Amino acid sequence: MENEFKNKRILVTGGTGSIGSVIVKLLLTHKPKVVRVYSRDESKQFELEQDLNAASRVRFLVGDVRDKERLNLAMENIDIVFHAAALKHVASCENNPFEAVKTNVQGTQNVIDCAFANDVDKVIGISTDKATDPTNVMGCTKLLSEKMMLATYFFKGMHRTKFCFVRFGNVLGSRGSVVPLFRKQIQQGGPITITDPNMTRFLMTIQDSVALVFKAATLMHDREIFILKMPAVKLKDMARAVLMLEKNNRAKAKSIDIKIIGKKNGERMHEKLLTSEEAETALETDDMFIIIPQDLSASAKARGKYGAVRRARVGEYSSRLVKKLTNREIIDMLQSSYSSFT
Secondary structure (H helix, E strand, O other): OOHHHHHHHHHHOOOHHHHHHHHHHHHHHHHOOOOEEOOOOOOHHHHHHHOOOOOOOEEEEEEOOHHHHHHHHHHHOEEEEOOOOOOHHHHHHHHHHHHHHHHHHHHHHHHHHHHHOOOOOOOEEEEHHHHHHOOOOOHHHHHHHHHHHHHHHHHOOOOOEEEEEEOOOOOEOOOOOHHHHHHHHHHOOOOOOOOOOOOOOEEHHHHHHHHHHHHHHHOOOOOOOEEOOOOEHHHHHHHHHHHHHHOOHHHHHOOEEEOOOOOOOOOOOOOEEOOHHHHHOOOOOOOOEEEHHHOOOOOHHHHHHOOOOOOOOOOOOOOOOOOEEOHHHHHHHHHHHHOOOO
């Protein structure tokens, strides 16, 4: 992996976000020539710059993926693009669908066009389980962004740029995620609010998510979607685990209740990372699934590109069907990730 990024010029869109900022930090350990951090928020850029102690190989560029002209300048002479910029909150996208389209769809089209214009080698897009058989605006826009990038093969002509995606579950500690919300509610005296006690979600740490991104960048050939195998939790179990941990740290957590508030607009009871149709052409390793293009699915040569793989042995990969973490396992996972919660 060090050779994958060594002496490369790399752009990270959304580079000050929860995932993007960790991508930037870890990229610097692999000795790239330069990492350009492209994002809208100058305050977050200032904070990250201080956190990195003004690393000489980092350039901070204020800009929006909606602005194609600015993005094109940012992508000049770039070898690899990590596309992490997105509107990612379900409720916000439900209430602002046109804005979601501008960022998640039109912004992705701009990334594609600029990558071609600048002869970028690789683009790794970041998607979500909400894009799998989507039922809300955010999921629909992310699914379309996947389809757009992976369809570039059919019209890119002589351009050499290759594209792939990774799909995430819920990332522990990311901005706006449920655990920081639960902790804030406890600090304010409660109650903890959950939408439905039996709602399930896939769960991964920030470290797992960035490791998947880097693995995809190393293994990709073109048009794949990489999916980490991950556990799932029931929301009520997650709330109880956070409350148990906070009881050990905060006296005020002793009398806090859990309140059921009902599903929000766009939410579904269970998430999917792989549909039954996608599973038909997917490959499987011990720790992940790889959806490869249907026209290559029967090719033994194509399968050999990823090392020790086999045909996927699952149908639908859903948080309803996979093993749920026990209370003890949730607590252990939370304790290992608490330092990243904001």
